[in-house]
Amino acid sequence: MAAATTLHIGSALADRYESNPATRESPWVKWTIIGISLAFFTLFLLLPLLTVFYEALRKGWDVYLNALVEPDALSAIKLTLIAAVIAVPLNLIFGIAAAWAIAKFEFPGKSFLITLIDLPFSVSPVVAGLIYVLVFGRNGWIGPWFIEHDMKIVFAVPGIVLATIFVTFPFVARELIPLMEAQGRDEEEAATVLGASGWRTFWHVTLPNIKWGLIYGIILCNARAMGEFGAVSVVSGHIRGETNTMPLHIEIVYSEYKFAAAFAVASLLAILALLTLVIKTFVEWRAAQASRQDVES
Amino acid sequence: MSSRNALPGFNLSLGYTLTWLSLIVLIPLAAVFIKTAELTLEQFWGAVSSPRVVASYKLSFGASLAAAAINTVFGMLLAWSLVRYNFPGKKIVDSLVDLPFALPTAVAGIALTALWAGNGWIGSIVESFGFKVAFTPVGVLLALVFIGLPFVVRTVQPVLEDLEFEIEEASTSLGASRWQTIRQVIFPTLYPALLTGFALAFARAVGEYGSVIFIAGNMPMVSEITPLMIITKLEQYDYRGATAIATVMLILSFILLITINSLQAWTAKRTGKKQ
Numbered sequence: 001m002a003a004a005t006t007l008h009i010g011s012a013l014a015d016r017y018e019s020n021p022a023t024r025e026s027p028w029v030k031w032t033i034i035g036i037s038l039a040f041f042t043l044f045l046l047l048p049l050l051t052v053f054y055e056a057l058r059k060g061w062d063v064y065l066n067a068l069v070e071p072d073a074l075s076a077i078k079l080t081l082i083a084a085v086i087a088v089p090l091n092l093i094f095g096i097a098a099a100w101a102i103a104k105f106e107f108p109g110k111s112f113l114i115t116l117i118d119l120p121f122s123v124s125p126v127v128a129g130l131i132y133v134l135v136f137g138r139n140g141w142i143g144p145w146f147i148e149h150d151m152k153i154v155f156a157v158p159g160i161v162l163a164t165i166f167v168t169f170p171f172v173a174r175e176l177i178p179l180m181e182a183q184g185r186d187e188e189e190a191a192t193v194l195g196a197s198g199w200r201t202f203w204h205v206t207l208p209n210i211k212w213g214l215i216y217g218i219i220l221c222n223a224r225a226m227g228e229f230g231a232v233s234v235v236s237g238h239i240r241g242e243t244n245t246m247p248l249h250i251e252i253v254y255s256e257y258k259f260a261a262a263f264a265v266a267s268l269l270a271i272l273a274l275l276t277l278v279i280k281t282f283v284e285w286r287a288a289q290a291s292r293q294d295v296e297s
Numbered sequence: 298m299s300s301r302n303a304l305p306g307f308n309l310s311l312g313y314t315l316t317w318l319s320l321i322v323l324i325p326l327a328a329v330f331i332k333t334a335e336l337t338l339e340q341f342w343g344a345v346s347s348p349r350v351v352a353s354y355k356l357s358f359g360a361s362l363a364a365a366a367i368n369t370v371f372g373m374l375l376a377w378s379l380v381r382y383n384f385p386g387k388k389i390v391d392s393l394v395d396l397p398f399a400l401p402t403a404v405a406g407i408a409l410t411a412l413w414a415g416n417g418w419i420g421s422i423v424e425s426f427g428f429k430v431a432f433t434p435v436g437v438l439l440a441l442v443f444i445g446l447p448f449v450v451r452t453v454q455p456v457l458e459d460l461e462f463e464i465e466e467a468s469t470s471l472g473a474s475r476w477q478t479i480r481q482v483i484f485p486t487l488y489p490a491l492l493t494g495f496a497l498a499f500a501r502a503v504g505e506y507g508s509v510i511f512i513a514g515n516m517p518m519v520s521e522i523t524p525l526m527i528i529t530k531l532e533q534y535d536y537r538g539a540t541a542i543a544t545v546m547l548i549l550s551f552i553l554l555i556t557i558n559s560l561q562a563w564t565a566k567r568t569g570k571k572q
Contacts, residue, residue, distance in 0.1 A: 013380060013384065013458060014380065014381055014383045015381055017380075017381050017450070017462070018381070018382065020466065020467060021464065021469075022466045022469035022470065023465045023466060023469070023522045024381075024475075025475055030382055033374055033377060033378055033382070034378045034382055034384050036371070036374055037371070037374045037375040037377075037378040037379075038378075038384075040371040040374070040375065041375060041390055041393075041394075042437060043419070043445050044391070044439075044442055045393055045394070045396050045397070045443070045446065047412055047419065048405060048408040048412055048416065048443065049393075049396060049400070049408070051409075051411050051412045051417075051418070052404060052407075052408045055408075078330050080418045088340050093313075094313070094314065094317045094318075097309075097310040097311075097313040097314050097317075098314040098318075098544070100306060100310040101310040101311040101314055102314075104304050104307075105304070105307045105311075107307075107311070113314070113315075113318075115554065115555075115558060116322070116323070117314075117318065118552070118554065118559065119322055119326070120322060122500050122504070122550040122551075122553060122554045122557075123326070123503075123504065123547065123550050124503070124504025124506065124527075124546050124550070125402075125504065125505075125506050125507070125524070126504070126506050126524040126525075126527045126528060126543075127329070127504070127524075127527065127543045127546055127547060127550075130329070130527060130531070130539060130540070130543050131325035131326055131328055131329055131543075132325060133536075134325070134328040134329060134536070134540065135324070135325050135328050135354070136330050137536075138327075139536065156391050162321070165321055166310050166321055166322065166325070168321060169321060182565050184336065185304055188304055189303045189304060189374060192304060192305065193303060195411075196484070197305075198304075198305035198306045201304075201305075202306075218317070218397060220398070220399070223398075223401075224398075226399025226401070227399075227400070227402070227403070228401070229401060229402050229403040229506065229507035230402070230505075230506035230507050230524065233506075233507075233528070234527075234528065234531065246399050246401075247402075247403040247404070247507070248403075250403050250404065250407065251403055251511075254511070259407075259411070262407060263407065263408075263411075265414055266401075266403070266404040266407060267406070269400070269401045269404050270400060270404055272399075273396060273399035273400040273401070273404075274399075276399040277392050277393065277395055277396065277399055278392070279394065280399075281388075281392045293302070294560050
């Protein structure tokens, strides 16, 4: 995944290549490549995105708004927010701790640890849900203990939160590790030598340097947390009004052939996705500016 | 680098990292293997090699490979366009490439279905030529192309941006044609990144569930993907069967993870950059 620090040199780099006869293609080659790329882009990205909003509003605003304020939709929205509000901060704390240990210190097994942190990215969401059923389910390892104490983990809200934490596990750490490694540790060491405590050093020296990457990690983590389907589907009991998140609600409404209502709720998540991309673009632009200032100063 | 590190917090941060990692990821994942170990070899083999499950492997594997291949070709062209050319709307295209990362899979699933179904914008055109896409294995392929698209673009793009301009100039001034330069100078540098992008897109596609199940039609032996088989077994309370298939998928994930890590190390070496 591209880090937030990727320098988008944008048009300047393309200008340079296009202005030199040695590094450019003939116009018809150029426009053929652009044409194929844009056709692919339109077919696979743009049209599906437009479909969401078209289908959502097809039956008019009344149907759209009604689909969003019906009790089941509202409770799904609420549960999605609850899961994100718990999962994102927990992964944020983990991400910062992991990045601090990995980026600022040398220890054996470091690259293996990074691989383990990445693990949730390569596990199928369905398997991610299954593992919590195996641990907390009726026949699971510690499931019976929880049932005895009248606590439901899987097929209930705690299971949904756990599955959400799992699938969004690496996001913040993944963004921060390369950033903090690039930063080195000279500034922090200077602060510590001058008598600053560990927390002070982190707040005043490290944090300002990584804030854009951190913000990007959080919003990406949040987008995935609110949109997770497969893992949550396995651990949710699919109880309407109780254990349905927004994506699960979409599935149920869709399977009842209420397409406009399904797309109405889907459009909220699509807006969230677009917002995420806008913030990402802004963060990259800020990071590019900051590194340009570094070069100039 | 000095051997002594003056910074505080190593024990705390590493300890927290390892604890949280174990609780959320490692111990639950271990549950799959331990549960599988409780099965006899025959039970395990019976669960993972029933005809319906084998058909799902073929579809999941085949469609994921094809989707990753399609993404490698078109993703490279898209990355090339974004780095090398200026055209109207380029900034928007660049930002939207990440849409499959940010758009929930269920939303992508119903959108693709609506688009390619018989009464959809594209589906109606395609069906007038006698092809059916939605609710067939081709639909599975389309969904997997969608979710894998950013991987190739975002792996190749930074490598293209970091290519040295002067090398291409030198190649041309030494008499190479543009095509020769691209094939013999640029492509060898891109090759590891392309393979990495391919592997990332493939790994994502094999495990994908949400965007696929809406468009697949989910007909046994025809358009069922492997993750769906796990769900089906769970719905029948066949936890053993589900766990056995999950073991197969997890082992594949580990192999892919190791492959991708080595490919990334190779890319870094080839482009002369630290990861």
